[in-house]
Amino acid sequence: MRSDTIAGMPNTPAPDPATLARQILDAEAAAIAAIPLDDAVFARAVELIAGRCHTGTSSPGGSLVVSGLGKSGLIGQKLSATFASTGTPSHFLHPAEAMHGDLGRVRASDVVLLLSYSGNTDEVVALAAILKQDRVPTIALVGPSGSDLQRLCDLTLRVGDVEEACPNRLAPTASTTATLALGDALALAVSERRAFSPEDFHRVHPGGGLGRQLMPITEALRFTCGAEGNLPAFHQTTTLGEAFRVAAETATRAGVRRAGALIAVDDEGRLSGIFTDGDLRRLLSEKPGSDLLAIPLHEVMTRAPSTLNQQNNVRDAVRIMREKRIDEIPVIDEARKPLGMIDVQDLVALKVIEN
Template identity: 55%
Template sequence: MLNTSSEPKLDSRKFAAEIMLQESEAIRRASKLLDERFDWAVDRMSSCTGNVIVSGVGKSGLIGKKISATLSSTGTPSHFMHPTEAMHGDLGRVGSKDVAFLLSFSGTTEELLSLAAILRQDSIPIISISKSRDSRLARLSDAALCVGDITEACPYNLAPTASTAAMLALGDALALAVSQRRTFSVEDFQKRHPGGMLGKKLMPVSEVLRFEVGKNVALASGGATVAEILADAERIPRRSGAILIVNQQGKLTGIFTDGDLRRLLAAEGAQVMQRTVDRLMTIDPIHLVSTDLVRDAIQLVREHRVDEIPVVDRNGFPVGILDVQDLVSQKLITD
């Protein structure tokens, strides 16, 4: 039977908050230990023309797999190699242009030490993470990064928790520092994340436009009356809920929405139909350039609460309208 008492829940939340604070403190302390060895590691990884081979055992191995994935997705080719499998043939996956990145909090994991010794004999640069620069693993490394002697967040100081959090944070920091050094761009990121939510957010807005000029978007001049622009708009099937206003050169100067019309009719009645739209439109509306990304559109919607966003080319000529419902249907934002 479900326990509906609030006191145990409060105790659990307090305990969880303490755990998270302990882990964040471990990360903070580890950040104070960054030195010239970290700089060397960034230099070596960013200049690596092969792969970064990440290895570790147990929880450190799981952290290593995640760091390897981060490296790969941010411009640094990487793969994970289990040290035991390395001793049974996987050493053949290591090339002379590779860099090794070995993780062991204690720095005494025998399988990893055996792997480090072999890699060192083969002149493979070794970067490591352990709790101390005096650990056995550190002594086998070219750049020994450390997170310090951490007390685990586990009440019994047994389950790897704070230590793994610090190792992951340090590994991520190294991966992103290398990515920055390699001048990894948004375009590069998109190439590696063509699918899923990340891929959608990095698409140009021009690729998700449902309402396009010349197809189902109405354009009007500022000197036209509301009645005139509505009559023209009615000829467009399945049009958007807005009309784009352009100057004599055809460049965007304003937007007039169905919502604007409803509010004006409620306030002024039918006489509004004879007023010119340049007196009623939103002048110089917030807009996107066709090369902007979907993530930019999401930011605009969240910051300005707009339902229709004009999209123009680099010269200011309208190419379409991005409707907020297009983002909702893609599950990029919630309505």
């Protein structure tokens, strides 16, 4: 039987893949849990980045420049993207390329985040020395204390003396995971510091699933009420027959399919209920042979249905449809007057919910 050297122990039988996977996951989780977070230094780092790196028009700020080499550089690129997507202008600077012209990417108003687990990576240390001469604020993100990078930077965040998770304790694994986690914590703390909202998030994520989920619900409406709309709002005393006739004529005239529900309003034009196609099927099975079309809406409609308002987004509609298992949700204004209706097929078309 073959034996392998694992964790420095010769002739130890190799664990099965699942056992090894659990050991690695446990080691990486332990590395994150053991990060020696200095609350005061972390708070100063958040204030430094939030105070200097922004896009305010009254006092244009700088960017967070992130730099690192090798695996730290790859982590740095991800962190730079996270900062940028959560409201902090950011870009990545390769430390070797910085010495060959890319230092021009760094401005006096910027803050530079330098990543090196050892804190002694030659290219990163050289970059820190130049930035110190140019009086550009720097933050080191390192492992153990006492490194050259720590001595050169204004602030230092540490992940501690981490034992790598790989069987040979050599490949950057637990250390890069801890660095990524601490960097994410810094990015999100800065985002929270500047009150970065879901609306702000939508502005920098206009495409993809995230962007569509954060779209204001009023922008997703295909069925709208009002003079120019394609969804009639019926007085609650209107009969089912008349309501279905007018709804079909309106849809044909507008060139759209008929909505899956009827909107009912009271004397003041406020939403009083809805009557869905599912309600009609249930009514047909409960009262076969009856003159259903002569029944007024208020006798069979669902009163006080779930609603959305102008402040809601598509994500809210997805949540309500899943929780309540419904297919149509009226959208109302502050006075409870209907603006339109979101249909489950609208969400399918937006690719935020499965058919």
